[in-house]
Each structure stands twice: as C-alpha cells, then as structure tokens.
Amino acid sequence: MNNGGGFLQGQIIKAVSGFYYVATVQGEIFQTRGRGILRQKKLAPLVGDYVEFSAANQTDGALEEILPRKNQMIRPTVANVDLGVVVMSARKPNFSLNLLDRFLVHLEFFKISALLFVTKLDLVEDIDQDEFLTVQKDYQKIGYPVILSNKNELEKYFPHQLTVFMGQSGAGKSTLLNELAPDLTLATGEISESLGRGRHTTRHVELHPLFNGLIADTPGFSSLDFPDEMTPEVLPYLFPEIGETSAGCKFRQCSHTNEPGCAVKEAVLHHEILNSRYENYQQFLKEIKEKKPQYKKGV
Structure with a gap:
C-alpha cells in the first residue's frame, strides 16, 4: 500500500540478521534494512510492526518509519498482538x-x-x-x-x-x-x-x-521475569477477579495481604477466588517487591 507520500506500507513478518521482511496488503514481501534515522531515534523494528518503507525492488528496501504500536511484548518480542x-x-x-x-x-x-x-x-x-x-x-x-x-x-x-x-x-x-x-x-x-x-x-x-x-x-521457556513497569500497585488488576473484587476493600491502596477489611481475602475464604490464584498473586507480589530496579545509563 502506498501512503501517498512516496512510501509503501506493510507489516514486518520476519526479522533475521538485520533484514526485515515486510508484507504488503497485496501479499508482496520486501526485504528491507532499517534506516540510520531509526537508530538515531533508538527505535528497534519488531516483528508485527506496521511500517513505512521505500524499495527499488523486492530485495532492496529501507524502513523509513515505524507506525504507532498498540502493544509490544518483551518475550517474545512481537508488536501489535491481539x-x-x-x-x-x-x-x-x-x-x-x-x-x-x-x-x-x-x-x-x-x-x-x-x-x-x-x-x-x-x-x-x-x-x-x-x-x-x-x-x-x-x-x-x-x-x-x-x-x-x-x-x-x-x-x-x-x-x-x-x-x-x-x-x-x-x-x-x-x-x-x-x-x-x-x-x-x-x-x-x-x-x-x-x-x-x-x-x-x-x-x-x-x-x-x-x-x-x-x-x-515463539521460543519456549520455563520461566518469566516480570517487566520493571509491572509494579505492586498494578499487579492486582492483572488478576481480573482480584481487581474487580478489590473495589470492596476497606482501604483504597489495599495490597490484599495483611490489611483488615480486605474484600479479596474474604472472597478467597468463601471460594469466590481460587486459592491457587491468590497464592500465586502473593508470590508474584513478593517477587516484584524484591526485584532490583534496572537503571539505564545516562539516566
């Protein structure tokens, strides 16, 4: 697809050894490399990205711009997943x-x-x-x-x-x-x-x-590290039933561990929330709290 500004548009379907293979709506596949401007902006193309690119032919193309992502997974590194x-x-x-x-x-x-x-x-x-x-x-x-x-x-x-x-x-x-x-x-x-x-x-x-x-x-693996952005405050809402039940807690910032008047603990007692899910929530919360922050150079 041409965006009217001279560039083509498509989606990255594979990335190997610095080459990005982009599929257009018409079903054509172009082999491309990333422009230096993307590196200057510290933008790394990912499989799943929608992109704008230029191409002299199907084996000699260049990525010009990465279009906005709706999401980006860390492991596996895929963008725009449904x-x-x-x-x-x-x-x-x-x-x-x-x-x-x-x-x-x-x-x-x-x-x-x-x-x-x-x-x-x-x-x-x-x-x-x-x-x-x-x-x-x-x-x-x-x-x-x-x-x-x-x-x-x-x-x-x-x-x-x-x-x-x-x-x-x-x-x-x-x-x-x-x-x-x-x-x-x-x-x-x-x-x-x-x-x-x-x-x-x-x-x-x-x-x-x-x-x-x-x-x-995607590659299989037996363990997953939690992203730095996954904070103790965010975690309860990643268990939908815990996040929904937490509206009934006495304290607004309830961690659902030791606080009195916790609706989540009450729901666990009444088997409205799975005990295994609550135990895993507690374990994940402990791991996130103990996780050392990753400091970026120059920050």
Missing part, C-alpha cells in the same frame, strides 16, 4: 498453575486477550482427567477460554488477528501448529528425559498466515 495462546502440557512437562498464571499476568499487562490450550491429555490417566475439567471450568469462569486438546476449536479465534503461541518448552506448540497448518513444517524437538523439558527448536519469531489471520511461533 491474542496469546498459552500452550501448557498435561504431562511431560507437568502442568503448572503457577506458570500458567505468569503467562496470563503478562498478557493482561500488555492488554492482549488470552486463551489456554492444554496438550498431551492422552498421557493422563482417566482418574486424573477431572483435574483438567476443573481447570477448564475455573478459568473460563474468570473469562479465559480453555481448550482441552481439541485443535479444531482454535480455528475460530484466528481470523483478522495476530496470534502468538507461547508456553512451556516441550509443551508441543510447534507440533500443534504443524497439525493446524502442515505447510508450516516448523521445527520440533524431543523432550529431554533428564531435564523433563524440550529443546528450544524455534530460533526466531516469524508470522505465518493461517485461517485469515497471522500466527507466530
């Missing part, structure tokens, strides 16, 4: 409510809709299936869609959205995407028996067209 699919395995590696809530808190922080997809339910004994039906019921009550291994249910969420797949290493993200779209042929890795987790087989972020939307496969 939906985050958190892929968690039932077994090998074992399902973790703590890790799930970490992913959900991050998505809430970046104002990205979230969905939970559980893989490897075939490894769960029949007697333990109820555990995941309970997770499904509990998290859907909070407002998060939960899909238990049925990949066909995912398709309706993709159209007209940029979707990021994230989750545990070895949970089967790339395998799931390959089943959804065999043409992607994304690299998959076996689970390390000694470590109980998968090798990182996804090396860079790339957007792929799928079901009238774009999806990104």
Whole structure:
C-alpha cells in the first residue's frame, strides 16, 4: 500500500540478521534494512510492526518509519498482538498453575486477550482427567477460554488477528501448529528425559498466515521475569477477579495481604477466588517487591 507520500506500507513478518521482511496488503514481501534515522531515534523494528518503507525492488528496501504500536511484548518480542495462546502440557512437562498464571499476568499487562490450550491429555490417566475439567471450568469462569486438546476449536479465534503461541518448552506448540497448518513444517524437538523439558527448536519469531489471520511461533521457556513497569500497585488488576473484587476493600491502596477489611481475602475464604490464584498473586507480589530496579545509563 502506498501512503501517498512516496512510501509503501506493510507489516514486518520476519526479522533475521538485520533484514526485515515486510508484507504488503497485496501479499508482496520486501526485504528491507532499517534506516540510520531509526537508530538515531533508538527505535528497534519488531516483528508485527506496521511500517513505512521505500524499495527499488523486492530485495532492496529501507524502513523509513515505524507506525504507532498498540502493544509490544518483551518475550517474545512481537508488536501489535491481539491474542496469546498459552500452550501448557498435561504431562511431560507437568502442568503448572503457577506458570500458567505468569503467562496470563503478562498478557493482561500488555492488554492482549488470552486463551489456554492444554496438550498431551492422552498421557493422563482417566482418574486424573477431572483435574483438567476443573481447570477448564475455573478459568473460563474468570473469562479465559480453555481448550482441552481439541485443535479444531482454535480455528475460530484466528481470523483478522495476530496470534502468538507461547508456553512451556516441550509443551508441543510447534507440533500443534504443524497439525493446524502442515505447510508450516516448523521445527520440533524431543523432550529431554533428564531435564523433563524440550529443546528450544524455534530460533526466531516469524508470522505465518493461517485461517485469515497471522500466527507466530515463539521460543519456549520455563520461566518469566516480570517487566520493571509491572509494579505492586498494578499487579492486582492483572488478576481480573482480584481487581474487580478489590473495589470492596476497606482501604483504597489495599495490597490484599495483611490489611483488615480486605474484600479479596474474604472472597478467597468463601471460594469466590481460587486459592491457587491468590497464592500465586502473593508470590508474584513478593517477587516484584524484591526485584532490583534496572537503571539505564545516562539516566
């Protein structure tokens, strides 16, 4: 698309070794490099960015400007994300409510809709299936869609959205995407028996067209650090049910830990808020308070 000022417009779908691959609305892909002016402004192009660029041909282009982002994830580094699919395995590696809530808190922080997809339910004994039906019921009550291994249910969420797949290493993200779209042929890795987790087989972020939307496969990881901007005051509102309930607290700046008249603690006692969610909130709050600030040079 031409913006009328001589530049073309498109979206970065891949970034490798200093080259940015930009797709236009017409479906053409241009290989570009960033202009020096972007470095002077300390602007780093990200996969998902909408950009203006100039190009003599499809292999010799230059990024001129990065258009405003609606959001920007830190890990993975993707911009303008609409939906985050958190892929968690039932077994090998074992399902973790703590890790799930970490992913959900991050998505809430970046104002990205979230969905939970559980893989490897075939490894769960029949007697333990109820555990995941309970997770499904509990998290859907909070407002998060939960899909238990049925990949066909995912398709309706993709159209007209940029979707990021994230989750545990070895949970089967790339395998799931390959089943959804065999043409992607994304690299998959076996689970390390000694470590109980998968090798990182996804090396860079790339957007792929799928079901009238774009999806990104991203490196798997087993832990998440909280951004410096995620403060103790912000955290309660990243748990939607805690943020909503906090309106009934006696004190306006209630941390929902030791204060009297705390509506959140009362809701936990009455099983209106999951005890596991409240325990994870307390743990995350402690981690954020103990986190050392990262000072930037020259500031």
